[in-house]
Amino acid sequence: MHSDEIANLESTVDEASLRRSERLSDDLKAKIQEDASPFRMLTGDRPTGRLHLGHYFGSLKNRVELQKQGVDSWFIVADYQVITDRDAVGEIKDRVFGLVTDYLAVGIDPAKAVIFPHSQIPALNELVLPFLSIVTDSELRRNPTVKAELDASGNRPMSGLLLTYPVHQAADILFCKANVVPVGKDQLPHLEQARVIAQRFDKRYGRPAGATHPIFPRPQALLSEAPSVLGLDGQKMSKSRGNTIELGMSADETAKLLKKAVTDSERRITYDPVNRPEVSNLVQLTALATNRDPHEVADEIGDGGAGTLKRVTTEAINEMMAPIRARRLEIENDQAIVEQVLRDGIARATEQAEETLREVHEALHMIYLS
Structure with missing residues (x-):
């Protein structure tokens, strides 16, 4: 070498x-x-x-x-x-x-x-x-x-x-x-x-x-x-695919996108990237935003289903992004x-x-x- x-x-x-x-x-x-x-x-x-x-x-x-x-x-x-x-x-x-x-x-x-x-x-x-x-x-x-x-x-x-x-x-x-x-x-x-x-x-x-x-x-x-983070459609996160949450997006824009995120029909939430990549991706985003283990996040949601998962993910990301968005707005205005x-x-x-x-x-x- x-x-x-x-x-x-x-x-x-x-x-x-x-x-x-x-x-x-x-x-x-x-x-x-x-x-x-x-x-x-x-x-x-x-x-x-x-x-x-x-x-x-x-x-x-x-x-x-x-x-x-x-x-x-x-x-x-x-x-x-x-x-x-x-x-x-x-x-x-x-x-x-x-x-x-x-x-x-x-x-x-x-x-x-x-x-x-x-x-x-x-x-x-x-x-x-x-x-x-x-x-x-x-x-x-x-x-x-x-x-x-x-x-x-x-x-x-x-x-x-x-x-x-x-x-x-x-x-x-x-x-x-x-x-x-x-x-x-x-x-x-x-x-x-x-x-x-x-x-x-x-x-x-x-x-x-x-x-x-x-x-x-x-x-x-x-x-x-x-870890690799997928886009909201379950495919590779890419600007060209339009499946991303941009750092410059508002909390409302983020919530709307996550509401449309791809999941599956199984009610119980588990962290299984191989067999349930879309659900696991939202679990992982929540874990990354809150500095927690994804298995712990999934167990906590349990039988709450995709609706609860999307709500928890939205709250976690918007809370993490709040100071970043505030700083970004300040810079955009100057x-x-x-x-x-x-x-x-x-x-x-x-x-x-x-x-x-x-x-x-x-x-x-x-x-x-x-």
Whole structure:
């Protein structure tokens, strides 16, 4: 896994590699709990629509916790990635502002975080050029995201931006020298590509004069422990399916959606994700919102049926979301807050990116003027 010629970037992660990644992730969590000061986290989202409960329970809540533990936190709004697989960007500014609003509403502290769109950081994007010199066409085509898009394209020509998406993602991670990246198991090959690039750059081009350490640390995966949350129709929660509860929705909108949620005809409520996925999903949402065990939630509802389950779930989610909604409304009514957060984040990210790019140019012997 650490050799320069590593090629384990297939669409699936073999079991041995997955077990190893899980052990390393557990070790990383223990180190962060002991002392978070050596760690810098890079994570973020594409601004393709509003964030929802799946995002909150799957990643946002954990990001806030890591920041509270003292991890240096960098959040990227991956706006260039919107055009890797789309013909137009849509209302990109509104989506970027909405994404940052959601970040702040759930508890990300702008005084301790760096929040920025990568399109606004020229030096970050310039790193893609030297990085492209140390990856192969076949490696890029084996990347899960690239393969999936190619398979789903219906023979549509793939853009160069989509093909090089893994390299751009590596630049996002490495420019700020992040050493912690929260990911799901299916995203491990993406992070491995960034690790490969960091290692190959050091081996091929070396380091700035006098440097004792590589320019880029080897980022480590922090695997998510959050359970998968289904949409209200029992399918995968997805913005495109319209089966989500968005963070920006009101309590009434949430109640109406949950009233229409798919369940089954069996009156007794149990937590059985395999045989009763729709009912179990609502039980799990209730448990996540109240920090309880889902089996305990199901036993408490008992023979109350789907009506009681939906009522309990609605109350739990609306109570949990109340302070988030209040904060979100406050920010929506004063967009100067978001503008200042972005202004500060862009300035900090630009400073870091230019510093990193200068180190890269020194290693490449491309400093021509003093």
